[in-house]
Amino acid sequence: MIPELGNFALILALCLAVVLATVPMIGSLNNTPGWVALARPAALGQFTFLLISFACLVNAFLSNDFSVLYVAQNGNSQLPVIYKVSAVWGAHEGSLLLWALILGTWTVAVSLFSRKLPAEVLARVLSVMGMVSIGFISFMLFTSNPFDRIFPAPLEGGDLNPLLQDFGLAVHPPMLYMGYVGLSVAFSFAIAALIGGKLDAAWARWSRPWTLIAWVFLTIGITLGSWWAYYELGWGGWWFWDPVENASFMPWLVATALIHSLAVTEKRGAFKRWTVLLALLAFSLSLLGTFLVRSGVLTSVHSFAADPERGLFILVFLCIVIGGSLMLYAWRAPDVTSGGKFDLFCRETLLLGNNVLLVVITAFVLLGTLAPLIYDAMGWGKISVGFPWFTAMFVIFTPFLVFLMGMGPLARWKKQDPADLARQLRIALLVSIGGGVLLALPLFHKGSVSMGLAVALSLWVVSSLLLSLRQRFRYRKGLSGVLKDFGARGSGSYYGMLIAHLGIAFFIIGITSVTQFDVEQDIRMSPGQTVDLAGHTFRFEGAKAVRGPNYRADQGTIRVFNADGKEVAVLSPEKRTYTVQTRPMTEAGIDAGFLRDIYVSLGETLGNGDWSLRLYYKPLVRWIWLGGILMGFGGLLAAVDRRYRMASRPETVAAPAAAERLATQSRS
Amino acid sequence: MTRYLRYLVPLAIFFILVAFLYRGLSLDPKRVPSPLVGKPMPEFSLPRLQDPAATLSDSDLKGKVSVLNIWATWCVSCRAEHEVLLQLANTGLVDIYGLNYKDERAKAQQWLRQLGDPYLANAFDADGRTGIDWGVYGAPETFIMDKQGMIRHKHIGPLTVDALNSTILPLIAELQATP
Numbered sequence: 001m002i003p004e005l006g007n008f009a010l011i012l013a014l015c016l017a018v019v020l021a022t023v024p025m026i027g028s029l030n031n032t033p034g035w036v037a038l039a040r041p042a043a044l045g046q047f048t049f050l051l052i053s054f055a056c057l058v059n060a061f062l063s064n065d066f067s068v069l070y071v072a073q074n075g076n077s078q079l080p081v082i083y084k085v086s087a088v089w090g091a092h093e094g095s096l097l098l099w100a101l102i103l104g105t106w107t108v109a110v111s112l113f114s115r116k117l118p119a120e121v122l123a124r125v126l127s128v129m130g131m132v133s134i135g136f137i138s139f140m141l142f143t144s145n146p147f148d149r150i151f152p153a154p155l156e157g158g159d160l161n162p163l164l165q166d167f168g169l170a171v172h173p174p175m176l177y178m179g180y181v182g183l184s185v186a187f188s189f190a191i192a193a194l195i196g197g198k199l200d201a202a203w204a205r206w207s208r209p210w211t212l213i214a215w216v217f218l219t220i221g222i223t224l225g226s227w228w229a230y231y232e233l234g235w236g237g238w239w240f241w242d243p244v245e246n247a248s249f250m251p252w253l254v255a256t257a258l259i260h261s262l263a264v265t266e267k268r269g270a271f272k273r274w275t276v277l278l279a280l281l282a283f284s285l286s287l288l289g290t291f292l293v294r295s296g297v298l299t300s301v302h303s304f305a306a307d308p309e310r311g312l313f314i315l316v317f318l319c320i321v322i323g324g325s326l327m328l329y330a331w332r333a334p335d336v337t338s339g340g341k342f343d344l345f346c347r348e349t350l351l352l353g354n355n356v357l358l359v360v361i362t363a364f365v366l367l368g369t370l371a372p373l374i375y376d377a378m379g380w381g382k383i384s385v386g387f388p389w390f391t392a393m394f395v396i397f398t399p400f401l402v403f404l405m406g407m408g409p410l411a412r413w414k415k416q417d418p419a420d421l422a423r424q425l426r427i428a429l430l431v432s433i434g435g436g437v438l439l440a441l442p443l444f445h446k447g448s449v450s451m452g453l454a455v456a457l458s459l460w461v462v463s464s465l466l467l468s469l470r471q472r473f474r475y476r477k478g479l480s481g482v483l484k485d486f487g488a489r490g491s492g493s494y495y496g497m498l499i500a501h502l503g504i505a506f507f508i509i510g511i512t513s514v515t516q517f518d519v520e521q522d523i524r525m526s527p528g529q530t531v532d533l534a535g536h537t538f539r540f541e542g543a544k545a546v547r548g549p550n551y552r553a554d555q556g557t558i559r560v561f562n563a564d565g566k567e568v569a570v571l572s573p574e575k576r577t578y579t580v581q582t583r584p585m586t587e588a589g590i591d592a593g594f595l596r597d598i599y600v601s602l603g604e605t606l607g608n609g610d611w612s613l614r615l616y617y618k619p620l621v622r623w624i625w626l627g628g629i630l631m632g633f634g635g636l637l638a639a640v641d642r643r644y645r646m647a648s649r650p651e652t653v654a655a656p657a658a659a660e661r662l663a664t665q666s667r668s
Numbered sequence: 669m670t671r672y673l674r675y676l677v678p679l680a681i682f683f684i685l686v687a688f689l690y691r692g693l694s695l696d697p698k699r700v701p702s703p704l705v706g707k708p709m710p711e712f713s714l715p716r717l718q719d720p721a722a723t724l725s726d727s728d729l730k731g732k733v734s735v736l737n738i739w740a741t742w743c744v745s746c747r748a749e750h751e752v753l754l755q756l757a758n759t760g761l762v763d764i765y766g767l768n769y770k771d772e773r774a775k776a777q778q779w780l781r782q783l784g785d786p787y788l789a790n791a792f793d794a795d796g797r798t799g800i801d802w803g804v805y806g807a808p809e810t811f812i813m814d815k816q817g818m819i820r821h822k823h824i825g826p827l828t829v830d831a832l833n834s835t836i837l838p839l840i841a842e843l844q845a846t847p
Contacts, residue, residue: 240744277678284682291689311693319686326679333675370688377691386742522782584751604754604784614782 003068006056007147010097013049013104014137016042020107020130024123029195031120039123043111046133047104054101057088057146067153070094070146075157076580078550079165086170087160092310093146095173099290100136102174102181103129110185110210117206124192125185132184135317143310159550159580168228176221176248180286182214183251186258187283190276191325194332199272204265205644207279211262212639215255216632222248223628231588236520236599236616238624241390246369247289250362254282257358259635260351263493268413270348273333274355280329284322285362291318292369345418347411354404357397364393402457402508405501406432406464410471428467432460454512458505465498492641500634507627513620520616527609534617536568536598537561542609543602551578551585556602556611558589573602573613597621704819709736709811710801717768717776717790724765724791730817733843735764735810737787737827738799740771741779743807749826750783756832757786762840766790769799769807812836814843 020042027035057070061084066072074087074094089095107129114122140146163169189207193199225248230238239245258278265275291314342348368389410424433456440452472494476485485491519534527542541557553576560569571589578585588601596619603612704710713725729736737753739746757764766787768776773792780787793799802811812821821839823831 242744273675281678288685315686315689315693318689322682323679323686326682330672330675330679334672370685373692374688377688386744388742522778603782612781612784 002056003060003065003147003149006053006060007145009049009053009056010137010141010145010147013046013053013100014134014141016046016049017130017133017137020046021127021134022130025127028120028123028127033119036119036123039126040111042130043104043107043126046130047101047108050097050101050104050137054088054097057094057097058085060147061085061087064157066155066157067149067151068146069148069150071157072150072154073158074160076159076550077156078579079160080549082167082170083160083165086164089173090160090164093140093144095177096136096140096144097146098174099177099181100133100140102177103133103136103184106181106185107133110188114206121192121196121206124195125188128188128191129184132188132321135321139310139313139317143313156580159578162551162576162578162585163232165550165578166228166232168224168232172221172224172228175217175224179214179216179218179221179255180248180251180289182210182217183255183283183286185210185214186255186279187325190279191328194276194325194328197332197335199276199336201266201269204262204275208259208262208266209639209641209644211255211259211279211282212635215252215259216635216639218248218252218255219628219632219635222252223625223632226628227625230621231590233586236518236588236601236614236618238514238621241368241387243369244289244293246365247285247292250365250369251282251285251289253358253362253365254278254285257355258282259638261355264348264351268342268348270342271352271355272336274352276333276336277329278355278359280322280325281359284318284325285366287314287318287321290314342413343415345411346416347408347413350404350408350411354401354408357401357404361393361397361401365390368393398508399453399457402461402504405504406460409468409497409501410464424467424471425464428460428463431463432456435459448516450512451516454508458509461501461505465501469498487642489643490641492643493638496634496636496638496641498634499637500631503627503630503632503634505627506623506630510620510623510625510627514618514624517619518616518621520614522603522612522614524606524610525613531615533615535563536617537565538600538615540611540613543605543611546574548576550580551576553577553587554602554605556589556600556613558600558613560591560598569598571598571600573600575602592622594622595620704803704811705822707819709813709817709819710798712791712798712801714767714791714793714798717766717773717780717792720773720792724789726817728789729763729765729813730815732815733762733840734813735762735840736767736802736813737764738767738769738802738804738807738809738811740769740807741775742771745826746808747783749808749828750786752827752829752832753786754784755829756827756836759837761837761844763788767798767802767804768792769804770794770796810836812839812843815847 020039023035024037024039024042027033027038059065060068060071061075062081064071064075064077066075070091070093074091075084079087087094089098107126110129111122111126114125117125186207189203189210193203222245225245226238229240230236258275261271261275261278264271291311406428407421407425411421436452436456436459438452439455440449472485473482476482486495521531521533523531525531525540527540530537530539532538537560539559539561541559543554543556546553546555553574555572555574558571558573559567560571562568569591571591573589574587576585576587586601588599590600591598596617599616599618601614603614605611709726709729711726713723716722716724735756753764756762764787766789768790770793773794776790776792780790791798796804802809808826810823810827811819812823814820820843821835823836827836
């Protein structure tokens with residue numbers, strides 16, 4: 001009964017999405033306030049029914065209702081409660097429902113927090129989100145309904161993929177979806193602006209905090225995914241350039257370009273057409289990612305059930321949404337006036353340079369991702385594109401990107417004398433080159449040009465940030481002046497930028513250090529045997545059998561001692577076999593540290609208590625995710641900048657009056 | 669007019685993309701019919717991975733049911749299927765040979781030490797010449813031969829437990845039963 005309620009709620013949500021997509025939009029075009037006013041309640045209603053529907057599916061998992069096909073495939077009565085809930089988005093149908101629910105949530109959030117918007121702009125934004133929602137809900141209802149029943153119902157469920165039975169993967173998809181779907185807000189704002197023909201600083205200001213928040217979720221989602229891959233897959237890798245990963249990385253790159261471009265449009269009124277195109281692209285790439293993941297046109301280790309019929313549905317949907325929006329763009333953009341004038345060299349052009357680089361990188365990632373498909377379609381055979389292609393691309397583009405990034409915060413808007421900027425950055429350049437050369441020399445370790453380059457780039461970023469901080473404090477005297485600055489208007493975006501860029505510096509060093517100095521050894525060990533690796537001694541204490549709630553495991557014990565013979569860690573890597581899906585899983589034993597990780601995973605049992613073990617010493621690996629967290633935190637700080645709230649407060653009072661005025665106007 | 673044309677560029681690029689994606693829907697990245705199925709396996713003679721002095725040739729695979737797995741350390745999916753290969757090896761039902769395809773010897777040896785070695789022996793195909801004879805599109809691929817050395821099945825992409833249970837193990841059992 002309850003699954004039917006869920007299905008019914010989903011149908012009602014679709015009906016409301018149709019209302020939301022049409023009525024307010026038409027109302028805004030022919031000036032019918034009553035129709036425009038329908039946007040908010042329709043958004044709220046859609047959200048409510050999606051929530052009910054989602055709750056019904058959660059309930060089906062919690063109550064082990066294996067008469068529901070989706071639950072029978074992915075649930076199990078032995079699953080711990082947290083994984084029963086996360087199993088809801090553990091496969092195709094349920095993750096679509098989560099996607100739709102999150103889209104509904106964003107729609108409601110926009111309707112609640114954008115009261116300062118003119119009513120017809122808000123109506124258009126919500127309407128466009130409603131159109132996207134129609135696509136996803138009908139996709140679910142017509143091709144992949146999570147509430148389909150199965151008869152006769154099996155006694156026990158097929159269990160959640162053991163890889164997904166992990167806290168990291170329980171939270172990773174919702175975060176990532178918040179990011180993907182959040183980009184639909186920027187997209188809808190862009191479409192609304194194109195329809196209204198008003199692409200101005202106000203538009204950029206409205207969409208900026210939304211875009212930032214979506215970007216923060218995307219950043220955190222990707223970081224979580226990478227961290228999960230690292231500790232769960234058991235071989236210490238943290239990024240694989242898998243199509244599904246690229247599908248999340250491409251929107252991130254474009255969204256990064258977008259948040260910078262929005263800043264220029266808000267502050268200087270420039271790059272309007274470019275910004276709007278980025279907003280369209282960012283969400284289009286999220287949708288493309290969905291297509292790639294769901295349709296099975298590419299092989300991926302993240303194998304979701306692939307189905308050509310589903311693929312065709314999404315492709316048609318893509319054509320309507322992306323094709324339609326780009327058509328609107330081609331029609332409207334030529335009439336957009338170009339904004340503020342600027343010189344050849346100034347902050348605008350530096351930001352544009354970075355924007356272009358980010359988009360070029362995105363294009364290369366897209367090309368690398370689709371190359372197997374393109375080759376196949378052209379009949380050139382089958383290829384697989386791997387690490388070398390993507391690594392080469394990053395090694396080529398990142399230095400330019402980072403070089404511009406260092407100059408950006410110090411450069412002036414509109415007009416910047418290059419010689420003057422060079423004078424300011426002299427110290428930064430010196431520090432950067434000096435540090436880089438020092439690290440490239442074989443003083444501390446065997447020496448590495450890559451490490452030197454990475455350190456030089458990071459120091460360049462950090463020292464230019466410090467210079468910019470000094471410049472900012474020049475006119476704020478004493479500690480109280482500095483403290484006052486933290487609370488000032490616009491300080492959130494400034495300090496947010498600072499922290500996010502600092503994140504990039506950590507990230508670069510982390511990646512390079514791990515790829516260059518990572519030490520690994522695989523070895524057969526008998527109980528009591530010791531081995532030395534990277535200045536540490538590892539002693540294998542043997543393995544014993546343990547039982548989990550829904551798996552059996554062999555758990556090894558490894559004691560790690562430092563050079564002085566002091567014990568630094570006791571690690572317990574496991575080799576698990578889940579009872580339902582008898583796939584062997586490795587749980588690595590990790591001793592995490594700011595400067596290094598010690599990582600041990602259990603290989604094969606070799607008889608007589610001997611095991612093959614993999615031991616890793618990974619210097620600075622945490623800096624990769626620390627960088628991601630800093631970027632996310634910086635974005636958050638920028639999103640909650642006081643000036644967005646200050647603008648909203650007085651106008652929330654004014655908004656009803658404006659609506660009334662509009663209403664009286666149309667009545668008269 | 670030309671003023672408007674440049675704004676159509678994104679749309680044009682998108683439609684080219686859609687054309688490829690549409691074509692992609694009717695192609696299965698995992699399935700390519702192999703003209704070799706039902707034919708005798710191509711001849712080869714290559715140095716062994718573990719011992720460059722010794723050779724591995726097609727005649728080593730004859731006279732019994734055999735599996736040839738094409739793999740490389742640069743191939744991410746190969747890592748994914750490795751556990752499954754180990755499981756297949758543990759059943760002891762069939763001899764698994766490897767063709768280490770366009771790889772580096774040291775890396776490949778390291779890989780087998782690290783992940784476990786399911787292979788009876790590996791041929792080291794540095795320039796991929798033998799791979800071409802076998803019609804290899806991309807690693808991993810797995811061939812199953814009968815006792816006469818005829819190719820009976822080709823699996824493209826990583827082996828899965830499902831594929832093992834539904835196709836490969838039954839086929840091996842059937843081939844073992846026939847003289």
